[in-house]
Amino acid sequence: MTQDKKRKVAARAVQEATGLRYTAARRLEAASRPMDRPPFLLGALLAECATKPAASVDWGEVLFPEVLPAVFESEIVGGAIPYTSVLALAGALSAYGPNDELRVEFLDPLDEAVVASRRRRFLITMLTASVDELCRKPRCHERPVLNRVIEYCxxxxxxxxxxxxxxxxxxxxxxxxxxxxxxxxxxxxxxxxxxxxxxxxxxxxxxxxxxxxxxxxxxxxxxxxxxxxxxxxxxxxxxxxxxxxxxxxxxxxxxxxxxxxxxxxxxxxxxxxxxxxxxxxxxxxxxxxxxxxxxxxxxxxxxxxxxxxxxx
Structure with a gap:
């Protein structure tokens, strides 16, 4: 059984046990897996973005394959990540500089990743290459009431x-x-x-x-x-x-x-x-x-x- 199929089976088990929707169960299952990757610097992620070649990945069946984002395999994050997402993340954290320390809080390959800096958390959606700030509470996937002002959902x-x-x-x-x-x-x-x-x-x-x-x-x-x-x-x-x-x-x-x-x-x-x-x-x-x-x-x-x- 492939790694992807194992994760789907685990998510289904969580769904049956909790009664959550599949998407929420998948997130909960992924969040429960320990993230053993060490913290990294924003500058190191930018260096990867500038030097890594574009990767060929299998997105599965998508409606508009012509608009899929260009991605690279990040050794720091642990999977493919869009170039534009890294640039958007760097823009959001520009006030902290390249030595700002980040960590991967959540990763579902080719789907979503949550990257945390200080007490700010960002959701990277791989398919759309979007970066959205999340509620500051760890493991929460909801948006804050008002970015940078009311920072909780x-x-x-x-x-x-x-x-x-x-x-x-x-x-x-x-x-x-x-x-x-x-x-x-x-x-x-x-x-x-x-x-x-x-x-x-x-x-x-x-x-x-x-x-x-x-x-x-x-x-x-x-x-x-x-x-x-x-x-x-x-x-x-x-x-x-x-x-x-x-x-x-x-x-x-x-x-x-x-x-x-x-x-x-x-x-x-x-x-x-x-x-x-x-x-x-x-x-x-x-x-x-x-x-x-x-x-x-x-x-x-x-x-x-x-x-x-x-x-x-």
Missing amino acids: EYHLARSSPQILTSMAGDLGSFVGVDAAGVLERRGGSPEADILIRAATAQGAFSQVRDAFLRAAYMDPSDIDDTFMEESAAMEMRHAIEREELRLLAVARSEYRSIRNFARACRMCGQDLRWRLFDLKLPPEYCTAACAQSAPTAVQALDPWEIEECPF
Whole structure:
């Protein structure tokens, strides 16, 4: 039996055991295989790209064989990799220079590879020669909510600690403020802010995350009078902050209600949650602060670079 057939059989076994789709089962099976290749430098991969001849590989049956990427056999990565993918990866990591250390986290030959640098992770899709940044959580194949700003997928973002969410809220607010180019109306309604607020609501951290976002995207309300000479400009800023504050509150209340309706009962004491008053300072799956504090924590610590099983 060839190596490829062995991997397919192993993926089918994982699929039967977990009930996952074949693609997800294949990824999980490949991720479970130990990657014993040593770390390497970006400059070494670029040197291979510049000197290795094009390789002839069997892509199997494809719809458009005329657009298949040119690849070379990389001894560093452990398989064929498109030239253009290496150049795209080098562009994404250009700020770190040729001595940046990388490692192969995942490899499925002629299909996908995940290469990690520092705490950034990149998915290389061989057939299309594309390079996409992934969620920073190891073994996760999902895209981040917003590259370089909210660097986790929605699943892992919802499991982040309030401290991480607050830090990301400040980063997102700064990004939104710059992107709006001074237009107040463009600072509100960010879909990424909604995702962040829903994650914060699930952790009982709505207020601190909302405030961090608003201060970074607009300004600290206590500084408005000292910043604006004209009362009309100060009032416009206050109204813009209040509108976004109310909008985010509506997002939080909707998420709080959805979580409580799904949970139905407190995870610790079993009390019915559906008729209890909203308290956005508490995780919605608990009825009181005492229950929330006594529950085992499942969120990420400040250093989220730990390995955990990912469902994707």
